[in-house]
Amino acid sequence: MxxxxxxxxxxxxxxxxxxxxxxxxxxxxxxxxxxxxxxxxxxxxxxxxxxxxxxxxxxxxxxxxxxxxxxxxxxxxxxxxxxxxxxxxxxxxxxxxxxxxxxxxxxxxxxxxxxxxxxxxxxxxxxxxxxxxxxxxxxxxxxxxxxxxxxxxxxxxxxxxxxxxxxxxxxxxxxxxxxxxxFDEKRFKPIPHENEVAQLVTVCRLVPAKGIDTLLEACARLKERGLAYVLHIIGDGPIREELEQRAQQLGVYSETIFYGYTLHPEEFMPFFDVFVLPSRAEAFGSVFAEAALCSLALVGSDIGGISEQIANGTTGLLVPPDDADQLADALEKVIVDPAYRYELARNGSDHAKNHYxxxxxxxxxxxxxxxxxx
Known part of the structure; x- marks a missing residue:
């Protein structure tokens, strides 16, 4: 055929x-x-x-x-x-x-x-x-x-x-x-690692629909609570400069790394701990499945295809879109409790392998x- x-x-x-x-x-x-x-x-x-x-x-x-x-x-x-x-x-x-x-x-x-x-x-x-x-x-x-x-x-x-x-x-x-x-599982190679400071990562085009402004506000809440983390933002787009300025205004620029566009982020995604993307709309959200196959704990918006990939509290954490406080609360759970983070990552990986x-x-x-x- x-x-x-x-x-x-x-x-x-x-x-x-x-x-x-x-x-x-x-x-x-x-x-x-x-x-x-x-x-x-x-x-x-x-x-x-x-x-x-x-x-x-x-x-x-x-x-x-x-x-x-x-x-x-x-x-x-x-x-x-x-x-x-x-x-x-x-x-x-x-x-x-x-x-x-x-x-x-x-x-x-x-x-x-x-x-x-x-x-x-x-x-x-x-x-x-x-x-x-x-x-x-x-x-x-x-x-x-x-x-x-x-x-x-x-x-x-x-x-x-x-x-x-x-x-x-x-x-x-x-x-x-x-x-x-x-997704072809051969592309994703989880790597056992221990990061002294929790490494958060997001991968997306930098446009308002992806909710990165909400993520930066949530990270400011984490810093106010005295929590240590690094946020890695992989991707580029028309609002990158605006987001960098917002990170400076919120006082989280020193904890945030803007990488720009990267062709194969799955090659170094396994070295991070938590994948987070508070999208305002997502038909499926392929990057969540990719992050799960890299054995990262997932945190995402309770909308669209993300909700179908994540069972809240079991294979990841879901929060309402545009809610920086609840997003900060979810991120705090996986930052302060590595055992819980590993459990979510393991369950999320198993789910992705079975369904995607x-x-x-x-x-x-x-x-x-x-x-x-x-």
Whole structure:
């Protein structure tokens, strides 16, 4: 069976999709399976010029928005690149971004296209202050879900909470399948270590949606309580300078290390003790599974896919988003009690191995793919 995994970003880019899809290839071996990966290079800009029409709504009512114009142009560019680069046919295409799915169905109308929806672009834009809830952009981006449902052959998503999020925007919510992301355990090598001072780490893009401002406020509370720690922030983004200034204002800059972007944080994540990320929204939160497989204790927001990964008090700790006091309380528990921290880390690692292994994802995907075998 000849398969195409259609990504948006190149597979070396950070994120949940890129942490899983490239590792699928070695599990879909010839002669029974052939798998290719496809994505659009970042340098492709304003190449496409096709007229764009959607079948379930008129996008022109939203075209006054620059965000909508950019999205549609990106769709044109993806179409242009697909037609330029793909000259062969496939038995099945699995798309991992809405633009990829719509473009593939446009270019290969007779090929089954399975669409995985990994996150909510509109929710991220709202939380990051880029668009207004219920504004033109929000209406356009949520209309895309029904278009995907109408044009592709099957919808998948990564968590039950995100499936519930999609309910208002599709006609057949009950037909969406949930397959959480999977991870190749060989990439993660826990290392026994004893840190005299608790080492906290977070890995994310530095945008408001990730709640790093709340984390810095919680760390200020920890310092006020006389607790020793170091916070490692791995990632970059548009609010990095703002966060560095906030750390200075809160008096925690000397306890905080800003690393910037790192391609493979899992290579040195095992040397830390606690992974913490107080996101304001998260469809799945792949980095939590990755941190668990590195045997770190988990602390996260009680929202979205994070809540499905963490059983509070057993495989990690959950706190309300935007609550620096409760986040500080949770961090204090794992800082002052190493035995409890190790217990959470061990339970979290076992849970991740049992529920988020790449082998499980491969098994579930093969069952779905074979339903479309000619």
């Amino acid at each position: 000849k398969l195409l995994q259609a990504l948006f970003f190149p597979p070396e880019q950070p994120g949940g999709v890129s942490s899983m899809i490239p590792y699928l290839q070695e599990r879909f071996n010839p002669p029974h399976w052939e798998m290719e990966l496809f994505s659009i290079p970042k340098r492709i800009r304003s190449k496409g010029s096709d007229a764009v029409e959607f079948q379930t709504f008129d996008w022109h009512q939203y075209e006054a928005s620059p965000v909508v114009q950019k999205y549609v142009q990106t769709y044109r560019d993806y179409l242009w690149w697909t037609r330029l680069r793909l000259k062969t046919t496939f038995d099945l295409i699995h798309a991992h971004h809405p633009i990829a799915g719509l473009a593939m169905k446009e270019v290969f109308p007779d090929t089954p296209v399975i669409q995985s929806i990994h996150s909510s672009y509109e929710r991220e834009l709202i939380l990051n202050g880029r668009i207004q809830e219920n504004g033109l952009e929000h209406q356009f981006l949520t209309s895309i879900y029904k278009e995907l449902e109408h044009r592709t052959d099957r919808l998948l998503t990564v968590s039950h909470s995100f499936k519930e999020y999609l309910r208002p925007y599709v006609l057949n919510y009950d037909q969406i399948d949930v397959i959480p992301n999977g 292994s790449l082998n499980r994802v491969v098994h579930e995907l093969k069952k779905i793919y074979l339903q479309y075998k000619g």
